[in-house]
Amino acid sequence: MQLDHLTLHAKDLNAQRDFYAGTLGLEVALHTPERLTIRAGSSRLTFRHDPAHTAVSHLAFDIPRTLVDDAQAWLEARLPLLPDADGHTRFGPNDRWNTTNVYFADPAGNIVEFIARHDRPSDHVGPFAASHVLHLSEYGLVVDDVPDTVRWLGQAHGLFPFNGQSDTFTAVGSHDGMLIVVPAGRGWMPTGKPAVAAPFELVWNGNRVLGSRDVAEMNRPTPHAGQSRRVP
Numbered sequence: 001m002q003l004d005h006l007t008l009h010a011k012d013l014n015a016q017r018d019f020y021a022g023t024l025g026l027e028v029a030l031h032t033p034e035r036l037t038i039r040a041g042s043s044r045l046t047f048r049h050d051p052a053h054t055a056v057s058h059l060a061f062d063i064p065r066t067l068v069d070d071a072q073a074w075l076e077a078r079l080p081l082l083p084d085a086d087g088h089t090r091f092g093p094n095d096r097w098n099t100t101n102v103y104f105a106d107p108a109g110n111i112v113e114f115i116a117r118h119d120r121p122s123d124h125v126g127p128f129a130a131s132h133v134l135h136l137s138e139y140g141l142v143v144d145d146v147p148d149t150v151r152w153l154g155q156a157h158g159l160f161p162f163n164g165q166s167d168t169f170t171a172v173g174s175h176d177g178m179l180i181v182v183p184a185g186r187g188w189m190p191t192g193k194p195a196v197a198a199p200f201e202l203v204w205n206g207n208r209v210l211g212s213r214d215v216a217e218m219n220r221p222t223p224h225a226g227q228s229r230r231v232p
Helices: 013-023 065-076 146-157 212-219
Strands: 003-010 027-031 035-040 043-049 058-063 099-105 111-117 135-143 161-165 170-174 177-183 201-204 208-211
Touching: 003 013, 003 135, 013 027, 013 035, 013 043, 043 135, 058 065, 065 099, 065 111, 111 135, 135 146, 135 212, 146 161, 146 170, 146 177, 146 212, 208 212
Parallel strands: 003 043, 058 111, 135 177
Antiparallel strands: 003 201, 027 035, 035 043, 058 135, 099 111, 161 170, 170 177, 201 208
C-alpha cells in the first residue's frame, strides 16, 4: 500500500506552513487561503482550512533505517519530542515491530511520527536532512468498531491486516504504507492522547481513494430495516 496523498483539516494554515516548511524544511507545493500542500518525499500532505476543526490525527513518515540517530538529533534541535509516561522519547525495535520510532506534534496538535523500518532496504548516508523523509507511511483511522472496519477494508478495498490484529489495534496494508485502525478513545503513542475520528481523504496506490465519508457510510444504518451497513 503506497500512501500518495493525505488530506486533513486545520484551523491555521499559516502555522502549519511555518512548521512543515520552516521547522521541518519540507517543500511547499501549494498554498492558498483554503489549502496548503506539502511534499514529503514521494507523498503529499494537504491541509484544508477549517475554522471549526479541533480533532487531531496520527500520521507517520518513513525515514532511512541508517539515519535514526541523525534524524533524532536533527528533530531535537528543532522541536521537542513527545515522551511517554516514563519520559522516553525513542521507541523500538521490539518483539512485534522491527522499527524505531520518534514522535512530535504539529501546531494543529496532530501526532506525527518518524519511523525507521529496519526490514526495508532504504539506506542513505547522512547527515539527515528534510530530503531524507521518504514518504507518508501511516495514517490513524479511528472507528466505532475495529473488526467490522477491518473486514470492510478487506472486502471493499483489498486491504488486509498486517502483523496481527486485535479489537483495539490493527495495522492494515503493508510495510510501505498502512492504516492504523483503532477505536475512538484509545490512547495514541506515546502520550496516551485519546484517539478521535477526524475528516480525511487518502489517495493510495495511484488512484484509489478512501475518506472519512466512506467510513461513515460503512457504519450508517440502512434506511428502512434499521440495520447496520457493516460488512457481516
